[in-house]
Amino acid sequence: MLGASLLPHEYTHSWNGKFRRPYDLWTPNFNVPERDDLLWVYEGLTNYYGMVLAARSGLWTPQQFREAMAATTASMTFRPGRQWRPLQDTADEASILYYVPGSWATWRRQVDFYAEGTLLWLDVDTKIRALTHGRKSLDDFARQFFGIHPGSPVTVTYTFDDIVKALNQVAPYDWAGFLRTRLDYVGNALPEADGLGRAGWKLGFTDTPDSYQKAMAVQSHALNQMYGAGLLVSDNDGRVIDVLWDGPAFKAGLAPNMQILAVDGKTWSRDVLADALRAAAQSKQPISLLVKNLDYVSTLKLDWTGGLRYPHLARIPGTPDDLDRILSPLR
The missing domain is CATH 1.10.390.10 (Neutral Protease Domain 2)
Known part of the structure; x- marks a missing residue:
C-alpha cells in the first residue's frame, strides 16, 4: 500500500x-x-x-x-x-x-x-x-x-x-x-x-522543507506554498497549479492556469519566487507579480509577509x- x-x-x-x-x-x-x-x-x-x-x-x-x-x-x-x-x-x-x-x-x-x-x-x-x-x-x-x-x-x-x-x-x-x-x-x-x-x-x-517535502517537490516539479502564500506553482514555467480558496494568492487575484512571468521585476524561476517570499517577511511589503492570463498580462500584488511555510x-x-x-x- x-x-x-x-x-x-x-x-x-x-x-x-x-x-x-x-x-x-x-x-x-x-x-x-x-x-x-x-x-x-x-x-x-x-x-x-x-x-x-x-x-x-x-x-x-x-x-x-x-x-x-x-x-x-x-x-x-x-x-x-x-x-x-x-x-x-x-x-x-x-x-x-x-x-x-x-x-x-x-x-x-x-x-x-x-x-x-x-x-x-x-x-x-x-x-x-x-x-x-x-x-x-x-x-x-x-x-x-x-x-x-x-x-x-x-x-x-x-x-x-x-x-x-x-x-x-x-x-x-x-x-x-x-x-x-x-x-x-x-x-x-x-x-x-x-x-x-x-x-x-x-x-x-x-521556513525549511523536511526530506518528505523535498521529495514531493522533486516528484511534482512544483513549489508548494499552499500553507503560506496560498499557491502551488510549477517549477518549469511558473504556471499556477492551484490556489488556496480565500488565501493570500486568491485575494491577490491569482487563479489556476495563470502563469507568473516575473516576480518583483525579475524573470520567473522557483528560486526567484522563494527569495521574494523570504524578503517580504523582512520588508513587510507586498510582492509584485507579472502574470499572464490567456492573452492578457497584468501586475498583481501578493500581500503575504509570512515567508515560506512548510508543515512539521x-x-x-x-x-x-x-x-x-x-x-x-x-x-
Whole structure:
C-alpha cells in the first residue's frame, strides 16, 4: 500500500486533472448497486495502516512517518471547502470527485477520505488507547474485525453498524456518535486533529522543507506554498497549479492556469519566487507579480509577509508520545 494514496492530497492528482487510480466501490453481489459511503474505512483505514506498517517494518523511520503525517494533516487542515462539504460527502461523491480537475481542490474538495480518513483512524486509535489506558488499540479492532474465516476466499461485506459494534467490543463508547461527529462535520476546524493531539503532537510550520517535502517537490516539479502564500506553482514555467480558496494568492487575484512571468521585476524561476517570499517577511511589503492570463498580462500584488511555510509535527510538552507506541514493532 506504499503508493500514491500515501501522498498528501495535492499530490494524488496529475496536473492535467486526471486521477492516477481507478475508483473502488463495493457491493455484496452483482444484484446490488455499488456503494461508496464507507470509503473512509476501506481507503482511509488502509491508508493509515499503510503508513503505520511502513514504520513498524522499518521501511520508514519514525521521523519519515511524522513528516508524512505532517503533510497529510496540513493538507486537510487547509480545506475551506469543509465549510460546505463534510468528509462523508467526499465518499458519497467519490465516483465524481475522482475525475474532477485538480484546481480549486481546497474549496471543491476531492477524494479526501484518503487523507482525512487516515487522520480519522489515528483519532480512533488514540481514543481506544485512552479509553483502555493503553491496554488496547486499533490493532485489537483490526484483528477482531478482519481476522475472520482465515484462508477463506469468500468476501465478507460490512456496514457502518458492524464497525460500531466491533469498536464497542474493543472499548465500549459512543462510537456511532464519535464517527458521525467527524464524518458529518461542517465548519472551519479539522475535527480529527484531536487524534494527533491525543498522541502528544501538534501541527506546526517552519521556513525549511523536511526530506518528505523535498521529495514531493522533486516528484511534482512544483513549489508548494499552499500553507503560506496560498499557491502551488510549477517549477518549469511558473504556471499556477492551484490556489488556496480565500488565501493570500486568491485575494491577490491569482487563479489556476495563470502563469507568473516575473516576480518583483525579475524573470520567473522557483528560486526567484522563494527569495521574494523570504524578503517580504523582512520588508513587510507586498510582492509584485507579472502574470499572464490567456492573452492578457497584468501586475498583481501578493500581500503575504509570512515567508515560506512548510508543515512539521511538534511535540506537545508534558504529554506522552503515543505515536512512538503506535509505530513500535509488535512482538
